[in-house]
Amino acid sequence: MPTPTPAATGLHARVLTLRYTPERAAVDDQALIDLTHRSTVTQIEARFFEHNGAPVLLCLVTYQTGPPGVTAPATTARRDRRSHPRRPVDGLPAEDRPRFEALRAWRAARAREDGVPPYVILTDRELCAVVATRPRSITALVAIDGIGPAKAKRYGGALLAELQRGPGTAPPPRAPALEPPPARTAQATGGAS
Secondary structure (H helix, E strand, O other): OOOOOHHHOOEEEEEEEEEEEOOOOEEOOHHHHHHHHHOEEEEEEEEEEEEOOEEEEEEEEEEEOOOOOOOOOOOOOHHHHHOOOOOHHHHOOHHHHHHHHHHHHHHHHHHHHHOOOHHHHOOHHHHHHHHHHOOOOHHHHHOOOOOOHHHHHHHHHHHHHHHHHOOOOOOOOOOOOOOOOOOOOHHHHOOOO
């Protein structure tokens, strides 16, 4: 996608079809990364489906290219994007940043578990809104811009638990797998055959 001209600035939407690549054992999200380097992504709606036996991620991306007369910078290095002063986390008070980083770590782990990029789970903007509002219910979570019922249903319980746990605390241990009870025998039940 070429750098936007002054006449082409404003709010836009684009559908990206991201295909699974067996070599990387992941979805090839380069098109989405390229789009985020050239513009400000405001929302991503993602749906997984299967096409010809292969997983595909379909993303509806809403993005902004800037006010008239200003073009979005074409950035290729991740380092430059991370140091950009308009990151959502920059708007958080210093005391909330450890909580944001804890949620970010939870998101990264969940993304690895689900085999999706972290922004599919929640964007940094959505994580910041969660930290700022500290929702205590799924209903409150859905009230946050960008978190709809599907995201809340899929990730809400774990997200709220992580938010309540707070930064610097270890997650609770996972319950061990339950073994089936031993088979009952006639002798153990007091019955005779």
